[in-house]
Structure formats: structure tokens, C-alpha cells
Amino acid sequence: MALVERWSIVILDLDPVVGHEQAGQRRALVVSYEPFHRSGLATVCPITTRRTRYPGEVSIAAGTAGQTMDGVVLVHQVRTVDMRRVTASAIGGTARVLDDPRIRRDVRRALAHHLGLDLPAAADGAA
Template identity: 30%
Template sequence: MNNLPSRGEIWLANLSPVRGREQAGFRPCLVISVDQFNHGPAELVIVVPITSKNKSIPLHVEISGRETGLDLTSYIKSEDVRSISRERLEKRIGRVSDEVMSQVLEVIKILLDIT
């Protein structure tokens, strides 16, 4: 990986190995952690996976493929927050708008009961 990830960017990441119902394999992920953390000595980023399957889950935030660098309309799985090594990031795909980023963070706040 030549470039450091930034908040709001979508990266292809290798999420395997996993357990249970966690998203596995090479998947697009939205970086949600702040850049001070993303570029820091921990060499970790906090991401949420993205899927192209619409399961009508209210926690998922829909995004346009055309506007984000993805091939299809996709869904950010806001309930699947995880910290991963930057080494799992394969390539930058695109980025989401500030509006989409705000929607994702609002869902996460609800999930974690953060006011």
C-alpha cells in the first residue's frame, strides 16, 4: 500500500479470516476513523464493509456506485464496525460525500447510544 487511507475513502480490503456472520473476503470498506488515527503509529484503521446486496436493513446506508467509484449501487453496513490493520487495505476505490459520511456516523451513534 503506497498511500495512507483517509476518512471518507472507500478501499478494497481483505477481511478474511472472520468468524460467524462477519463480512469475509475482499470487500470494499469505508474508512470512518479520523486521519490522525489512520496515519498514526498503531497502523490500524476503523472501517465498515460495503455490500451490493440490498437486504432492506434500516442500518444500511445506500450509496450510488457512480458517485463513489463502485460498480453498483451499494450499502454501507454500519452495524459491522471493525478495526483492521492498514496491511489489509489493497487499493483505494473512491470516496463518499460528506452527507453519506454523516448518515453513517449517525447510525453508528444510535447503535452505540452516543448522544
């Protein structure tokens, strides 16, 4: 099983789902660290093209990390998934790493806020 890097944008199959969970094949931002991925799991935030105006959404412009369209990281939909949900094409070389420090910072802040965690000032700018 290939491991993906933190901050990679991958394609997942999120079905089956229940209720208001994001469904189907979609892009997602990997927010967990590589050592965790050795367990066969990864924590991700789905990405959509439809802005829903929930607190904590983080925009990704087309062209960022090879994305062909604008997207919104749905931090409030954070979930841990089995790596078998990652499509083979994403692991096979199309997964792109999000290297924009502003977007990374915004995702970290949104995750901390969503989970009710204090984000230390030193970690605010960390990779």
C-alpha cells in the same frame, strides 16, 4: 505504509472471520480519522451489494465516489482492521473519497445510533 483518508472507499481482505462477520475481499468505507491510521489500524464499515434490511444501513448509488455498482454500507459490521488488510491496489491510487455530505451525515448518524452515542447537533453536519 500509505495512509488512507477518512471517508475513503478501499478494498479489504477481511478473511479470516468468525460467524456472521463479513468475509472475503470487499469494499469498505473508512470512518476513522487519519491520525489514528498512523497506528497501522483503521476503523471501517464493509460495503455490500446485497441489501439485508438491518437498521442503520446506508445506501451508496453507483457513480458515487467512483463506484461502479450500488452498495450498502453495513454500519452494524463496523470493525477496526490492520492496514495490511487494505489491498495494494486500493492504496496505490484507486481509493476514492466519498464526498457526498448527505451520505456522510447518514453514516455518522447510523454509527452513533448503533453504538448508543448521542450525536451533538453541531457534529451532525461536520466532515
